[in-house]
Amino acid sequence: MTLLLLLLIPLAAIFLIMLRCPAKPVAVWGAAANFVYSIVMMGGYDTTGSAGSKIIDGYQFVIKYPWLDLPGLPLISFHLGLDGINAPLVFLCTTVTLAAVSLTPATIKRAPEFFIYVLLMSLGALGAFLSLDLFFFFIFHEFALIPTFLLIGIWGTQNRQFASMQLTLYLTLGSLVLLGGILALVLWSGANTFDIVDIQKQLANTALSETDQFAIWPLLLVGFGILISLFPFHTWAPGGYACAPPAAAMMHAGVLKKFGIYGILRVAMPCLDPSGAAWAYWEPWLWVLLLGNVLFVGYTTVAQKELPLMLGFSSVMHMGYMFLGIATFDLIGLTGVVMLMVAHGLSAALLFAIAGEIQQRTGENRMDQLGGLAKRMPFLATAFVLGSLASVGMPGLANFAGEIMIFFGAFNRINFGAYEAGQAVPLMIVVILAIWGIVISAIYSLRSISKVFFGDLPERYAEVRDLETFQERAPYILLMAVLLLLGFVPSIITSNAHQSLSLMLGGGS
Amino acid sequence: MTVLFDAPEIWLTVLACVLLLGEAFTGVRSRTIGQFAVVGTAVIFVVTLLSVVPPGGATYWSGSYIWDGTAQFFKLFFIFTSLVVTWMSLTFESQIDENRAEFYVLPLLITAGMCLLASAGDFMLMFVALELVTITFYILVAYQRQVRASLEAGVKYLILGGLSSAFLVMGIAYVYGLTGSTNFSLVFGVIQAGEITGPSVLPLAFGLLLVLVGIGFKIAGVPFHIWAPDVYQGAPTPITAFLSVGSKAAGFVILIRVLVDAFGLVQLYANYWSLLLIIMAAASMLLGNLAAIPQRNLKRMLAYSSIGHSGFVLIGVLALAGSGPARELGGTAVGIYLISYLIASLLAFVIVAIVTQKESPDAIHNYAGLWQRSPLLAGGLAVALISLAGIPPTVGFVGKLTIFTAAWEANLYSLFWIGVAAAVAGFYYYLGVVKTMFWSKPLDTEPIPVAPSLRFLILLLVVATFVLGFFTTGLQVMVGDLVAANL
Numbered sequence: 001m002t003l004l005l006l007l008l009i010p011l012a013a014i015f016l017i018m019l020r021c022p023a024k025p026v027a028v029w030g031a032a033a034n035f036v037y038s039i040v041m042m043g044g045y046d047t048t049g050s051a052g053s054k055i056i057d058g059y060q061f062v063i064k065y066p067w068l069d070l071p072g073l074p075l076i077s078f079h080l081g082l083d084g085i086n087a088p089l090v091f092l093c094t095t096v097t098l099a100a101v102s103l104t105p106a107t108i109k110r111a112p113e114f115f116i117y118v119l120l121m122s123l124g125a126l127g128a129f130l131s132l133d134l135f136f137f138f139i140f141h142e143f144a145l146i147p148t149f150l151l152i153g154i155w156g157t158q159n160r161q162f163a164s165m166q167l168t169l170y171l172t173l174g175s176l177v178l179l180g181g182i183l184a185l186v187l188w189s190g191a192n193t194f195d196i197v198d199i200q201k202q203l204a205n206t207a208l209s210e211t212d213q214f215a216i217w218p219l220l221l222v223g224f225g226i227l228i229s230l231f232p233f234h235t236w237a238p239g240g241y242a243c244a245p246p247a248a249a250m251m252h253a254g255v256l257k258k259f260g261i262y263g264i265l266r267v268a269m270p271c272l273d274p275s276g277a278a279w280a281y282w283e284p285w286l287w288v289l290l291l292g293n294v295l296f297v298g299y300t301t302v303a304q305k306e307l308p309l310m311l312g313f314s315s316v317m318h319m320g321y322m323f324l325g326i327a328t329f330d331l332i333g334l335t336g337v338v339m340l341m342v343a344h345g346l347s348a349a350l351l352f353a354i355a356g357e358i359q360q361r362t363g364e365n366r367m368d369q370l371g372g373l374a375k376r377m378p379f380l381a382t383a384f385v386l387g388s389l390a391s392v393g394m395p396g397l398a399n400f401a402g403e404i405m406i407f408f409g410a411f412n413r414i415n416f417g418a419y420e421a422g423q424a425v426p427l428m429i430v431v432i433l434a435i436w437g438i439v440i441s442a443i444y445s446l447r448s449i450s451k452v453f454f455g456d457l458p459e460r461y462a463e464v465r466d467l468e469t470f471q472e473r474a475p476y477i478l479l480m481a482v483l484l485l486l487g488f489v490p491s492i493i494t495s496n497a498h499q500s501l502s503l504m505l506g507g508g509s
Numbered sequence: 510m511t512v513l514f515d516a517p518e519i520w521l522t523v524l525a526c527v528l529l530l531g532e533a534f535t536g537v538r539s540r541t542i543g544q545f546a547v548v549g550t551a552v553i554f555v556v557t558l559l560s561v562v563p564p565g566g567a568t569y570w571s572g573s574y575i576w577d578g579t580a581q582f583f584k585l586f587f588i589f590t591s592l593v594v595t596w597m598s599l600t601f602e603s604q605i606d607e608n609r610a611e612f613y614v615l616p617l618l619i620t621a622g623m624c625l626l627a628s629a630g631d632f633m634l635m636f637v638a639l640e641l642v643t644i645t646f647y648i649l650v651a652y653q654r655q656v657r658a659s660l661e662a663g664v665k666y667l668i669l670g671g672l673s674s675a676f677l678v679m680g681i682a683y684v685y686g687l688t689g690s691t692n693f694s695l696v697f698g699v700i701q702a703g704e705i706t707g708p709s710v711l712p713l714a715f716g717l718l719l720v721l722v723g724i725g726f727k728i729a730g731v732p733f734h735i736w737a738p739d740v741y742q743g744a745p746t747p748i749t750a751f752l753s754v755g756s757k758a759a760g761f762v763i764l765i766r767v768l769v770d771a772f773g774l775v776q777l778y779a780n781y782w783s784l785l786l787i788i789m790a791a792a793s794m795l796l797g798n799l800a801a802i803p804q805r806n807l808k809r810m811l812a813y814s815s816i817g818h819s820g821f822v823l824i825g826v827l828a829l830a831g832s833g834p835a836r837e838l839g840g841t842a843v844g845i846y847l848i849s850y851l852i853a854s855l856l857a858f859v860i861v862a863i864v865t866q867k868e869s870p871d872a873i874h875n876y877a878g879l880w881q882r883s884p885l886l887a888g889g890l891a892v893a894l895i896s897l898a899g900i901p902p903t904v905g906f907v908g909k910l911t912i913f914t915a916a917w918e919a920n921l922y923s924l925f926w927i928g929v930a931a932a933v934a935g936f937y938y939y940l941g942v943v944k945t946m947f948w949s950k951p952l953d954t955e956p957i958p959v960a961p962s963l964r965f966l967i968l969l970l971v972v973a974t975f976v977l978g979f980f981t982t983g984l985q986v987m988v989g990d991l992v993a994a995n996l
Contacts, residue, residue, distance in 0.1 A: 068981040070845070071992040072838025072918075073911060135910075139901035146900060149940060154948045165940065172936050176929040179910075183917045 003061045003080045003130055006041070006090065009034045010097075010123040017112050017119075024106035027115035031098040031122070038094040042087060045496065057197050058503045059083050059132065067135075074186050075193040079132040084496030085265055085338055085504070086129045089258060092345045093129065095482055096254045097122040099475035100247040103353055114155060114247075117147035121251045128259050134182050134267070135194040141227075141259050142175050148256070151248035152240060157359070160243045167240035174226025174233070178263075181219030185271055188212045200270050208271070213278035220268045221282065228260030229316045230323065231292030238312030246356025249308075253315045254349035258341045261322045265337065270504050274329050286327050287430045293320030294437035302444045306365045308355045310448060314391065315348045317441065324434050325406035327427075331502055333409020338497040339490055340402025343390065343483065347399055350387040350479040354380055358452065361464050367448055372457030377466035381453040383476045388445040390483050393438055398486035401494070407435065515560045516576075517553050517584055518628075521621035524549040525614050532610040539609035543599050546613040550592040550620070557584055562990060572692050573631035575770075578990025582844060583627035583762045586851060590755040591620040593855045593966065597862045598747040600963055604865070605745070606655055611648075616751060619645045623759045630770070632681045632691040635763055639677070639727075642759060643670045646752065650744040662743025669726060669736040677723025683716025684771075693770040700775050714781045720767060721785060727760030728819045731792035741812035746865060749808055750858035753815045754851050761822055761847065768830040769995055779831070786827050790924055793820030794931035801938045807861055808871045810938060814897060815854070817931055821912050822846050824928065828919040829995055835919035840995045842911040844988030848977070849908035853896035856970040860890045863959060873942060878951025885959060887946045889967045894939040896974050899932055904977035907984065 013030025017023050046060055056062045059081030068076040082090070101118055108114050124144025131137040145168055152164035186194055191202035208216070222233070229237040237257075241249045272279060297317045304310035322344075325337035357380060358373070359365045374381035390397035393404075410431040414424040467473045486493060528542050528549075566577025595613055602609055622641030629635035647670065651663025685691050687709055688699040699705065705713055725733035741749045772778045797817025804810035825846055828839025863886060864879070865871060879887040896905030909932065916925040959967070977983055 068985070070841045070911065070981070070985055071989065072834070072836075072841050073914060139906065142906075143901045146895065150947065153944055161944070165937070165944070168940060169933055169936055173929070173933045176932060179913060180917075180925060180929065183914055187914070187917055 003041070003063055003082060005037060006034060006094075006126055006130065007123060009037065010119045010126070014116050014119050014123075017116050020112075022106075023112040023115045024101070024104070027101040027119060028098070030119065031094070031101045034122075035094040035098045038091050041082065042091060045082065045087060056081070057201075058500060059197070062132075064132075067133075074191075075195070076135040077133050077193070077195055078136060079195055079197070080130045081132045081197075082130065084498070084500030086262065087496060088338055088342045088493045089129045089255075089262060090126060092258070092342045093122060093125045093255045095478065096250055096345060096349045099349060099353065099479050100250045103357075103472075103475040104245075104247045108155070108245075110154065114151070114245075117151050118247050118251060120144065120147040121151075121248070121256060125251070125255045125259065129262060132196050133194050134186060134196055134199075137196070137263070137267075138175070138179065138182060141256070142172075144256055145171055145175075148244075148248060148252055152244045155245040155248070156243040157245075158243050159239070163240045163243035167236045170233075170236035171227060174223055176223075177219060177226065178223025181216055181223050182267075184212070184216045184219060185267070188216070189271070196267060203271055207273055207276075210277050213272050213276055214281065217268075217272060217278050217282045220264070220272075221286065224260040224263050224268070225289070226260075227263075228257060228319050228322070229293075230260075230319065231289050231297055231316075234293070234297060234316045234319075237316050238309055241312035241315065241352065242306065242308040246353050249312075249352040249356070250349035253312070253352060254345040257315075257319075258345055261319075261326070261337065261341055264326055265334065265501075269326070269329075269334075283327060284426065286323060287426070290320045290323035290327065291430060291433055293317055293323065294434050295440070298437050298440035298444075302440060302447075304444070305367060307358065307367055307370075307448065307452065308352070308365055310367070310444060311348070311351050311355055314351075314441065314444065315344070317437065318344050318348075318391065320434065320437065321403055321406055324431070325402075325409060327430075328406065328409035328413050330409035330412045331498065331505065332412060333406050334501050334505075335494050335498045336402045336405025336407075336409055338402075338501075339405060339486075339493055340399060342493060343398030343402050343486060346479050346483050346486075347387050347390040347397075350383060350476065350483070351391065353476065353479070354384045354387065357467070362461055367451040369458070370452045370461075371455040372453070373461065373464065374453040375457050376461060376464045377453075379466050379473060379476075383480060384453065385449055386480055386483070388449055390487075392442045392445050396484070396487045398483050398490065400487060401490035403438070405494070407431065410434075515556055516624075516628075517557045517588060518621045518624045520553050520556070521550075521588075521617050521624065524553070525617040525621070528610070528614050528617070532614075539613070540599065540602065542610040543595060543602070543613040546595045546617060547592060547599070550588060550595060550617070554585065554588045554592060557581070557588060566994060568630055568694075572694050573634045574628050575630040575766075576628060578992075578994030579762065579765065580628045582988070582991040583758060584624045586758055586847065587620050587623040587627065587755055590751060590758075590851060590855065591616050593859065593970075594747045594751045594755075596966055597750065597859045597963070600960060601745060601747050601862050601865075605653060612652060612745075615645050615649055619649075619751065619755070623755055626759050627762045629763065629766065630693050632684065632693070632696075632771075635766070636674075636678060636681060639759070639763070640674065642756065643674065646670070646748070646756065649748045650740060650752075652745050652748065656743070658743035659745065660743075662740040665736050666740045666744075673723045673726030673733070676719050676726075680716045680719030680721075680723060683712055683719065687713045687716065693766060696771045697773050697775075700772065700778070710777060714778055717767075717772060717778060717782060718785065721764075721782060724760050724764050724767070725789060728757050728764065728822075729760075729793075729816050730789045730819045730823065731796045731816060732789075734793065734797070734816045734819075737816055738809050738812040741815070742806055742809045742871070746808065746858055746862040746871075749812075750855055750862075753811065753858070754854050757815065757819060758847055758851070761826065761843065764826055765829065765843070765995065768826070783827060783831065786823055787921070787924060790820045790823035790827065791927045793817060793823065794924075794927055795820075798931040798934040798938075802934060804938070805873055806871050807873050807876065807942065810873070810942075811854070811857060811861075814935065814938070817935065818846075818850050818897070820931065821909070821928060822850075824912050824916045824919075824921060824924050827921060827924075828915040831919050833919075835915060836995070837992055838911065838915045838918050840992035841988050842908075842915040844991045845904075845911050845984050846908035848984065848987060849896060849904040852970055852973050852977070853893045853903075853905055856889055856893035856967065856974070857897070859963065859967060859970070860886050860893070863963065864957065873945055874949075874952065876942065876946050877949035878954070879946040879957075881951055881954060883957040883959065885964065885967060886957060889971055891943050891946060892971050892974055894942055896978075898935050898939040900936075902978045903974045904984070905974070907978055907981055
């Protein structure tokens with residue numbers, strides 16, 4: 001078993017499509033093979049974490065060999081590894097890819113190109129999640145931007161030209177700011193390598209000086225923040241997702257965007273001392289910005305009139321909770337972040353897919369023009385209600401497990417953190433306001449359900465059809481099933497994530 | 510003295526003379542001359558590739574001719590550029606009315622001049638080689654005499670080229686007057702020994718400044734860039750490619766020679782030139798990339814973007830000619846950035862030369878829907894532009910990464926952030942062209958035929974872009990000697 005196969009399967013599918021094999025079947029079979037293989041990898045994951053030889057520094061299935069040693073440039077190695085933090089994300093990626101390619105009609109214009117670009121996005125995301133070398137971590141993500149640009153630009157709707165350009169330029173800016181942070185980390189750590197594990201080992205011996213940490217912190221926060229659509233750097237996201245074809249929105253909002261959060265967990269937390277002065281200085285900024293995500297963007301979401309735009313804003317809003325989880329700096333809270341990344345990825349992908357389906361079937365995306373569609377489309381209505389409830393955080397669905405752990409983590413820190421009397425008050429206010437966000441998300445989610453699916457059915461939609469065959473329904477069933485499964489048995493993800501996070505935090509400080 | 514027999518300058522000149530005589534006396538067709546030029550250049554490229562640089566380098570004629578890693582790197586660079594330029598001239602032939610054979614022969618003389626430049630160890634030899642390059646370029650830029658834009662470009666290039674030579678020669682006079690020598694190593698010896706003191710320091714720094722101004726014209730760095738857009742737009746496309754790749758790299762090799770070999774690490778002068786180069790780098794990156802945004806002509810846009818790329822290379826030069834651990838990385842960065850620029854730029858210009866039309870030549874709207882007319886051309890140009898923008902997994906990204914790392918290592922933080930802003934602006938206009946090619950409606954749906962040999966050339970450059978972006982061991986070999994020679 002090798003992690004390389006996870007990258008080679010999409011690559012092989014891309015080559016087959018280039019060689020004029022029928023695009024959709026190849027893409028679906030490729031994605032399905034990768035999905036199955038990712039489950040097999042999970043099955044081979046050593047959950048006890050005890051078996052010695054297979055595990056290197058807490059990572060399993062490690063592949064590592066030197067890649068590039070240019071004179072003067074820190075060593076770059078090709079280093080892949082799986083642990084409890086990225087394994088769920090790999091699973092998320094293969095699941096969403098499978099759903100995205102299989103719900104795209106084979107008759108879409110310029111079909112071979114479309115499927116190639118979606119698979120390239122999947123490849124970029126998988127590579128970024130698996131890489132344990134900052135160079136590859138960075139380039140796999142950056143490289144996925146071009147297919148995103150083309151997908152939105154060629155197959156998008158409405159204002160696609162502007163949206164694709166805005167999204168790409170904004171994300172490029174974020175990547176380059178991030179590059180500044182990465183270079184600072186690599187060069188100032190003194191490790192003379194781009195390898196994340198080696199840098200962490202080096203920093204465990206000699207931590208970065210306070211001034212260095214002061215400089216690196218905002219670079220990483222803004223760099224990753226732009227990629228995650230942290231308030232106020234979020235403006236690229238809603239418009240971009242609203243214009244994107246459903247498959248691209250699913251892949252980006254569901255999977256690629258998680259790269260930023262994952263990066264904070266993988267790079268920023270272990271390398272910058274969380275009990276140090278730099279973290280303490282910048283953390284209140286993070287609190288304010290995450291409240292911006294939850295409250296400001298939350299209220300903006302309520303005001304939206306178009307379904308895809310509303311979903312775009314809502315996906316931005318939920319990023320606030322992931323930042324809250326990071327700000328808890330508590331083992332339970334961080335485990336919740338991993339859980340929520342997967343859950344949000346699945347629910348966002350589900351909702352974007354349905355929004356695309358509705359727009360395609362009715363030719364309408366304004367919510368007040370729609371209505372009563374549940375009568376004509378019971379399956380889509382069920383799926384939409386389930387997805388919305390998941391994103392609100394209904395118990396029994398995966399998002400609930402993530403959010404509740406984040407709040408528990410936050411209160412853990414307030415109660416048991418190293419606070420003197422009264423010092424925990426600001427954080428407590430942040431948490432209470434963030435919990436209010438759940439009410440906001442319930443308002444807009446339920447309103448959209450009632451506007452789109454209930455009420456009177458306009459005459460013109462009397463003939464609108466639901467998804468009828470199993471083939472059409474399968475991608476939605478897949479996403480819903482995984483949401484439910486993880487909602488009832490979150491330990492599939494949390495137990496491994498908990499283990500890896502405790503190892504990382506224990507080793508990092 | 511083995512070097513004298515395999516020195517490419519000699520063989521390029523011989524080849525040029527043979528082809529000129531052959532054209533005059535045997536009456537072979539101009540196209541055959543062109544094919545001979547391509548094959549001959551390819552042979553010379555291989556010979557230069559195989560010739561061995563003695564460790565530590567060697568000098569001839571009392572130090573005025575240097576044969577070291579830097580020289581070999583740049584010679585290969587120039588010969589390869591010339592090879593591709595002649596190759597693409599074969600398709601451009603129809604655009605030229607008369608005297609077609611000289612169009613293939615003159616680039617050989619330019620290449621000989623550039624190769625000599627890469628080995629110059631003396632201000633005089635450097636000046637003579639540079640004039641050989643520049644004067645031959647005057648002819649080539651104005652080659653399409655029936656096209657007004659070409660004539661205008663020729664005149665502009667002549668006047669500004671003359672001006673820059675005047676600056677250079679004036680600067681050389683100052684340096685000679687104060688140090689008593691034109692030889693780089695002797696100049697360095699005088700400066701390092703501290704013989705220039707008190708009131709003589711400022712005039713010498715002024716001389717260096719004038720030399721740098723002259724070089725600034727060659728690399729088209731702001732504020733000495735004003736000639737570039739008009740000349741690039743007006744010149745025949747293969748010549749534009751030669752100017753933007755070869756001539757620019759020629760400017761960089763003499764910049765490196767003057768800064769590293771003649772003025773070296775002498776802190777007193779580094780204070781002067783480093784400030785000048787920092788300003789030039791920042792201004793070039795910003796102006797080049799911002800001014801490229803509103804351009805509606807692809808060649809003009811590439812001209813502005815090439816000004817921006819000069820700014821990026823200058824960061825590497827600053828690190829290379831600076832002190833401390835950044836030196837090694839600076840050499841790597843300059844080498845890799847130039848290689849990536851060479852491949853991507855030539856690829857772009859080959860495609861521009863094929864797509865060129867008589868009316869409104871090279872306007873970006875001619876490229877609308879190119880994807881439907883020729884997937885190869887659209888795909889190739891997209892790869893070139895993506896590499897110029899610095900997006901992985903192309904070699905352009907490795908170039909940008911090494912330059913950015915060098916900036917960080919050399920503590921040039923302000924240049925790093927200006928570079929970031931410039932790179933984002935670069936994305937905007939490069940992707941704008943990609944957008945036009947891939948999803949605008951074509952004005953004309955007729956497929957564009959591509960000759961098999963050019964098809965091969967395009968594929969070769971595309972493959973090189975990705976292979977060097979992925980398997981960078983090749984880059985390591987290419988720049989190794991360059992870096993070692995400048996440590």
